Amino acid sequence: MQTFATLRTPQTTGLPARSGAGMLLMWLGIVTFYRIWVLPRLGITLYVDEAQYWTWAQQLDWGYFSKPPVVAWLIAASTALFGDDLVAVKLSAILLYPATAWLLFVLGRQLFDTRVGLRSAVAFSLLPFVSGLGLFVSTDAPLLFFWALAILALVRATSMDRWRDWLLLGVALGLGVMSKYTMLAFGASALLYLLLSPQRRAQLGNPRLWAAIALAAVLVMPNVLWNWSHDFPTLRHTADITHVEGINDKGGNVGEFLLAQLASLGPGFALAFLAGLVVAWQQRRDGRMQLLVCFSLPLLAIVFLQALRSEANGNWAAPAFVTATVLAVVFLSRLKTRWWIVVIALNAGLMLTVYHVRDIYRIAGKPVPASLDILKRARAWDVLARQLRPIFAAHPDAMLLTENRTLMAHLLYELRDMHLQHAAWKPQAIPQDHYQLTTPLGPEDLGRSAILVTQSGSAGVIERFSSHQTLAHVSVIAGPKLRREVDVILLEGFRGYR
Template identity: 30%
Template sequence: MQKTPNYKLYFWIVTLALAAAKVIFTFRPEIDLFTEEAQYWLWSENLAWHYYSKPPMVAYLNWIGTSIFGTTEIGVRFFAIAFGLGSAWVTFTFGSYLYSDKVGFWSALILQAMPFWWLISTFHTTDTSVAFFWALMAFWLYRGIKEDKKRWWALAGLAGALGLMSKAVMLLAFPFLIFYLFQRKQLGKKWTKLLLFSGLMALGFIPVLVWNFQNDFMTFRHLSQLAGGGESSNSDFSFGQKLVQFFEYLGGQLAMISIFFIPLLFGSLKNVLKFRSQEKFYLILPAILTFGGFAVLSFGTEVIVNWPIFAYMGLPIVMASWVEEQSKSWHKIRNWGIVIGIGLPLILVLPDFTFLKSIEGVKKGEKAVFRRMSGYQPLADRLNHLQDSLQIQEPFYFSETYHMASELSFYLEGNPQTHMLNMGARRNQFDLWPGMEQFLGQERTGIFVSWNYDSPGEFASFQRLIYEEKFPVTFRGLPLRIATIQVYQNLTEFDPYVPETY
């Protein structure tokens, strides 16, 4: 008698191994924080109800992570790795609940072979937590609908509240759920449980309302601007440009799911539409509604590739369950998609255990991928050295981008609060914090650092320039970028660019 495979054990072996690989990646000395990660870490140094563009969850998680592990990359990325593992676990559990442990196992492997999962489970951004809480909410909601128990509706509401504190797109749970119940003709029967779910989820909106009420509803203005509203919308935007923008959006979404899974994706979607399976329709509905909504939006504004990805969490289960009903040739397509989808990222994130990453072309490719997360530690080390050698007491550091300013705050000794000199950028969180105006006429030393500009220009004037240099940084021996470093004495004029849009 053949022994039944222990798919739960297999799941944990693979998932924990991938988590370990990400921990190893985090300790690679040539890889620094992604610039958005650095920004969200700096938010955690300035805890608030909410922030200019995002809810507070990412800052709270960073505060917890760095409280445990210190101000380190692992402190920032701990929750990315943990929530990535959690998302895989929810996928395995949901697939097992609907079908079998075998389907759950393959669902989790397909998820972990998708590029978007690698992004949200390696780098700690707002997508990390919203994807996890969406998956958890969707699982508990389905149990609530099927088992008709208030407990699951309540738990789903709490997961939704935490998701809403992660990212505003969590609000799409309401049209998704209402539409699903309506087409099943259960909206009237479930309205009391729907109210329970909605009331608990709405708790996550309290921080948004409190902060925005205190800050002239800046987040709402910002989101409206991103959606193509407001004064910045371009009425002369041609249809051809809109079409290009749409196809860029479409290509980006297929890439996030993985081009290797496109046959499985279309085969399983066709199956759902043909046989009208309610549980599979439940799983694909968030993806369809969200993808369609952002597709329409892409004709009016640029849609960032990561915006819809949280809604794709149910697709691996649909794909895995469909493949199990197909011939062995489809199993091979699935298996190769998983091998490539996991193998390529592993080669990229792990240190050079083999000779492959020492090949010049591969090394250049890796440099291009990690360009935005390299060079900040060496740059900060150089600035620390200059501060000592020039005997500068309590300087303030500033740059023209929040990216550089945030990275410097993380990597400089003592983690000082840095500043952004707006030289033409849109509004951001730095506009709401005390700025460089506080240093006017105070004989303080200001250190300007930039990848892009040779000086602060007309936006800030100082009594004198003490020192300047061009500092080159490398990636594994290859030239990467050159930073301008200028040390000034006594800020005399401060006239930053004031953006009119949000």
């Protein structure tokens, strides 16, 4: 059986492991506190998905309309400790990405040496993907953490066959799936990795491997039962966004997907990853290279094919960035140090530019062009809510009614102190979002009054009420060429959908 002694190469840098760990902790602490400092200065509130996850966290469950439950659990934990402000809601993501970087340090050090581990962690902490999503709470943060943890546990388990490593693998797999279903792709990568070596192939008959799989299944079972009891909304939503029943009428978006991967890694690390794949092919009998390729290339290929067939979001292959980063670092470590400095500096420069683009233009005495304001979708929802606050205060018996999750999520978060009664307009049988699933306007609301906040035509809604009165048209500036506009209509006497 392989051991870590056979997997590792001798340290050639003279950098002690303890010293490397201390330097890394200091670096990750600096980056983390910098992001916490810069976040309130970006002039944003929550994105719609973040606001929706916050509402999930108010009613903890084993599943939700579009995602498994871990993201809601994390927000519930951070807001219980620190309140519901911007940083507290996002805190789990801010902390999980540095934690994932630490796991890469451990993985890189065990497979190669301290230098590779240290550089892998620093590189991951500065990936544009991490710099961007590191400020926004999402399912990708726990997904990447548990993906990296599962890889580390798998390597240790297959080399030392200890129960604690196999059980850690099962926990990481189960919680990873409970974070995002993309974690299921880990199974295909792991199987490929095991099959590529006779020694690892023998692990398929190891009862400890199957105990790990059974443990993962036990952890995931509550979400399966939740989906069963709610007619599988999460699986249906996943099928809808991936167009599993046909080709998207708009065609594929493979070019957009490839550009997203380039932007996520940064141009330097993207090129280094491609070069690393060439090196991995040349050293294809090396178990370390097999590991890095098996947990990066297959997932990228699967999502690439999805982008060819229909369309794929840029973050769907995000777990591949974990081992892609290590493979890129392995290649760069063969070059002179200045190349490493160049690619790291490039990604650091991109991070600083995005975080401080408003400051740069403010110093220049110019407004930020709309095309460069990549955070504009998270602006001015708090301003809009302040305009609506006195309207709801004047009608305390009327419930908030919306036709889409965007308005519902933002208003419930921004007006959270008002504890608004709310309902989602749901004229169709199958729910289309979380609020239609959990709080639809239904027969029990007959005769109720509501305040409709709408960004679209309201004719189909107001005709199902006995009377209506337009209270306001609210318009706020969110940025250059961007306004938040809503109509606010008081509705009396709901008469049902038919």
